[in-house]
Amino acid sequence: MQKLTVVEARKAESAGKSARLQGWVRTRRDSKGGFSFLELNDGSSLAGMQVIADAKLENYESEIKHLGAGASVTVEGEVKASPAQGQATELHADKVIVHGLADPETYPLQKKRHSFEFLRTLAHLRPRTNTFGAVARVRNCVCRSIHNFFQEDGFLYVHPPIITASDCEGAGEMFKVTTLDLAKVPKANGAVDYTQDFFDRPSYLTVSGQLEAEIFACALGKVYTFGPTFRAENSNTSRHLAEFWMVEPEMAFFELTDNMDLAERFLKRIFGDVLTQCAEDMAFFDERVEKGIRETLQGVVASDFVRLPYTEAVEILTKSGHTFEFPVSWGNDLQAEHERYLTEQHFQKPVILFDYPRSIKPFYMRCNEDGRTVRAMDILVPKVGEIIGGSQREERLDVLTERMQDQKLDPETYWWYLDLRRYGTVPHSGFGLGLERAVQFVTGMANIRDVIPFPRVPGSADF
Numbered sequence: 001m002q003k004l005t006v007v008e009a010r011k012a013e014s015a016g017k018s019a020r021l022q023g024w025v026r027t028r029r030d031s032k033g034g035f036s037f038l039e040l041n042d043g044s045s046l047a048g049m050q051v052i053a054d055a056k057l058e059n060y061e062s063e064i065k066h067l068g069a070g071a072s073v074t075v076e077g078e079v080k081a082s083p084a085q086g087q088a089t090e091l092h093a094d095k096v097i098v099h100g101l102a103d104p105e106t107y108p109l110q111k112k113r114h115s116f117e118f119l120r121t122l123a124h125l126r127p128r129t130n131t132f133g134a135v136a137r138v139r140n141c142v143c144r145s146i147h148n149f150f151q152e153d154g155f156l157y158v159h160p161p162i163i164t165a166s167d168c169e170g171a172g173e174m175f176k177v178t179t180l181d182l183a184k185v186p187k188a189n190g191a192v193d194y195t196q197d198f199f200d201r202p203s204y205l206t207v208s209g210q211l212e213a214e215i216f217a218c219a220l221g222k223v224y225t226f227g228p229t230f231r232a233e234n235s236n237t238s239r240h241l242a243e244f245w246m247v248e249p250e251m252a253f254f255e256l257t258d259n260m261d262l263a264e265r266f267l268k269r270i271f272g273d274v275l276t277q278c279a280e281d282m283a284f285f286d287e288r289v290e291k292g293i294r295e296t297l298q299g300v301v302a303s304d305f306v307r308l309p310y311t312e313a314v315e316i317l318t319k320s321g322h323t324f325e326f327p328v329s330w331g332n333d334l335q336a337e338h339e340r341y342l343t344e345q346h347f348q349k350p351v352i353l354f355d356y357p358r359s360i361k362p363f364y365m366r367c368n369e370d371g372r373t374v375r376a377m378d379i380l381v382p383k384v385g386e387i388i389g390g391s392q393r394e395e396r397l398d399v400l401t402e403r404m405q406d407q408k409l410d411p412e413t414y415w416w417y418l419d420l421r422r423y424g425t426v427p428h429s430g431f432g433l434g435l436e437r438a439v440q441f442v443t444g445m446a447n448i449r450d451v452i453p454f455p456r457v458p459g460s461a462d463f
Ligand code: 4AD
Pocket: 168, 169, 207, 208, 209, 210, 231, 233, 239, 240, 241, 242, 244, 246, 248, 249, 386, 387, 388, 389, 390, 391, 430, 431, 432, 433, 434, 435, 436, 437
């Protein structure tokens, strides 16, 4: 007897096989004809397997008739062609082994549909629902696609540290890592004495692996990182997490336009792969979560992204006649409402904004000749807003040192970063894609907390 997953057993060619299936019951329906229907789900697909359990089975009265949502079983029997609509096959059980019942009085996932807010309080059970199963499969597909894209393109996967002493984005939004006893912190001259701490200096969880990726790009050409990053920004929004996953490619001998071309090709590959490899789950998101999401993705894959300098974006926004909560003026960072206006209303497709004012961007971005802007690029998509942030890097030692001083960063502590410009400097570029923002965009899920298994946000680190 062969062990089959539900997705395998549901295929028409499995009819006639004798098989063992294992999973969790979603529903049980008893028929007057002396048998019961069980819907069995094992996570291999959105759809479950219909199991037919005859009343003649020896544990029918004692166990099978008590099965309900959440119970776990092994079913052995024969896969047969099904007369029912919407399924090619069904499983006629010869044996049903019950591993664990789930008391219907207390099992929380009884109703067909629960609110996502409610399910957030059940992070240990929500993967058993249709939506969260589908999110998990799509998230996996996006990750596979990310690796495939870079591996096929000759990139090396490199691993920056999670604990670091440098603040890549210079925004001071870092979680401190310490073994000091917070109840009696050692002091020297009135300040915390970090020489007594584990790493001998203030240390943090990384906000980005970019600086270390640059080290490898400046030796190996094309590299990417893919791992967890942490931000202690106190933003309680539907697009921010305190712990999220970021993919950061970094390429030597790439200028900003090469960077944009790569990022556009990369996003299109991910969206295309999800449409073809997760067709069943995407049909579900289209029907239940965001109507038209598949068509939106197909449109994005087929069309060119808009490329627009920040200065022109500001002009469009100021002339739009639209009232924004925050005023738009050259030199200020764009707010989510401005970004969304551009991508959702004005252009109705992804927009790559570039050449931002230097005063609002980190020290590492390459300065333009105009003395006011840097070679930054952000990619904006409908609903989510910024999905990618990147830039060409400043490769000139003197300009970079000056920029660090402007931003009150101590060049001494970044000596190794400056060495990359001292010895064999090259033009180079890179960007960061927030994995959860990408999964949000492809699934249409409104809240970022519902596309990561265990969301970390201000005031909550349950599970
Ligand atoms: O724009 P960011 O801050 O860029 C960087 O960190 C660069 N070092 C990347 C690089 O050039 N290598 O972040 C990049 C992306 C954002 O566009 C967004 O998708 C995501 O990371 N992101 C977040 N996602 C979820 N929660 C947060 N708090 C996020 N902050 C950034």
